[in-house]
Amino acid sequence: MTEYLIRRIIQSVVVLFLITLVTFGLIHAAPGGPTQIFLSPGLSQEAAKIQAHNLGLDRPVYIQYIRWLGDLLQGDLGYTFKNHIPVGKILWPTVGNTIVLMGAAWILSLVIAIPWGIYNSTVEYGFSDQTASFISYVGFAMPTFWFGILLQELFSLRLDWLPLSDMWTMGKEGNLGDLFMHLILPVTVLTLGFLASYVKYARASMLEVLEQDYIRTARAKGVKETRVVFRHALRNALIPIITVLGLDLSILVGGAALTENVFNWPGMGRLFVEMAMSREYSVLMAITIVVAVMVVVGNLIADILYAIVDPRVQLGRRGGNLS
Numbered sequence: 001m002t003e004y005l006i007r008r009i010i011q012s013v014v015v016l017f018l019i020t021l022v023t024f025g026l027i028h029a030a031p032g033g034p035t036q037i038f039l040s041p042g043l044s045q046e047a048a049k050i051q052a053h054n055l056g057l058d059r060p061v062y063i064q065y066i067r068w069l070g071d072l073l074q075g076d077l078g079y080t081f082k083n084h085i086p087v088g089k090i091l092w093p094t095v096g097n098t099i100v101l102m103g104a105a106w107i108l109s110l111v112i113a114i115p116w117g118i119y120n121s122t123v124e125y126g127f128s129d130q131t132a133s134f135i136s137y138v139g140f141a142m143p144t145f146w147f148g149i150l151l152q153e154l155f156s157l158r159l160d161w162l163p164l165s166d167m168w169t170m171g172k173e174g175n176l177g178d179l180f181m182h183l184i185l186p187v188t189v190l191t192l193g194f195l196a197s198y199v200k201y202a203r204a205s206m207l208e209v210l211e212q213d214y215i216r217t218a219r220a221k222g223v224k225e226t227r228v229v230f231r232h233a234l235r236n237a238l239i240p241i242i243t244v245l246g247l248d249l250s251i252l253v254g255g256a257a258l259t260e261n262v263f264n265w266p267g268m269g270r271l272f273v274e275m276a277m278s279r280e281y282s283v284l285m286a287i288t289i290v291v292a293v294m295v296v297v298g299n300l301i302a303d304i305l306y307a308i309v310d311p312r313v314q315l316g317r318r319g320g321n322l323s
Contacts, residue, residue: 117202246302
């Protein structure tokens, strides 16, 4: 276990280093550039050059990268170009807000999808199964921003039951009841998207396991169906589901930019869109790194969970030989 974890951590560090390199290169190769921020009608070219020099933007790209990476390793995410505000001061509050929104939707989706998918695998093509398939098709096909606008139109503008947007009502910041009311619509939108995939993954995984010979043997011996499903089948069926959940951990931080923009939720997805429009490259790179770290950590957690769910799987090789 220890050797495996060390090896995976080293691999993760290499992957993160490559991500920083590629991200920095692509963002600086994008059309325009941070120096364009200073080129307003009231600012001379000479003044813009001085400002770029003060920010180190006139140095070679590799020098800028080394300097940025060194600051990053010390926990310094840099400063915005326009107002010279620490990136962390802008970024970390939005990360927390996104985790609240995405975490609520993610947990609600799991509570509904996993049991529902397991049940549908035992009543294949029944009413419940067909209903789940319909919801999955709708979830995959319906644009999230359009669904969000429909919910706002119905429940906020017409019925006036729920808040239209934002995270808090002005003057009620910190009120949990008010936060819950603001969560209902965006969480509904996001939950539909999660359900579309999780129900199908859980159902398909369970169906595959239920067709195995050892399941047929257990049934032939007279083992109760509930014990067959939850004792023998579920443990192995969880492995591919864990893979999906591990990858989706990044969504908790990356957020859903469209949903956050529709509901004016002060999260990281909305921040990314705003900073992209403003060419605030330091903020964009910080967001990318945070999401990349979550993806790597999610994969590592998924690998460890494999061994917890099925001890036969060698941690050294995902889905590897039996011990």
